[in-house]
Amino acid sequence: MTTMTIAPALTGGHDPAYYAGRADAYDDHQDGTTLQVLTVRLSYLIDQHPDVHYVTGYAARVLEIDAEQRHITTNDTYWETAA
Template sequence: MSLMTIAPAITDGQDPAFFAGRADAYDEHTDGATIAQLQTRADYITDLHDPQYAAGYTARLHEIRRETAALTAAQTDTAHEQNPERAA
């Protein structure tokens, strides 16, 4: 059994290039690119591509950074709860 993913249609003047940039950043991160590699690519994309594409790529990069930071914080809290003598 699978779940259907609901994706809103691109309407109201939204630029498809923005979402293409987000998708590319997502795909590259999923394929194993590090945040540093994505940042380097974002810098090049900002200079060489459509501004909306670059904005989408960079927006997804910032989301990946926030997700990574939140995951690290959660794992740190879990580690301290499991090892209370090391937390002091």
């Protein structure tokens, strides 16, 4: 007879809704949604979404996208002025 072992979900201590929010922001951005539109969507989510974990995850990914774009802009600007 075998015994089934249930493996816990690896969520890093976050609610699964947090990762759902991150995934939705990632998918929206991959589909071509600009950072400005993502920021507006985030403001609506903050005001109206009932799950704070989802909103926190969405916000975390939007902030990461912002940081990535700022880094790329800074790096491109540096190399253009250094050349």
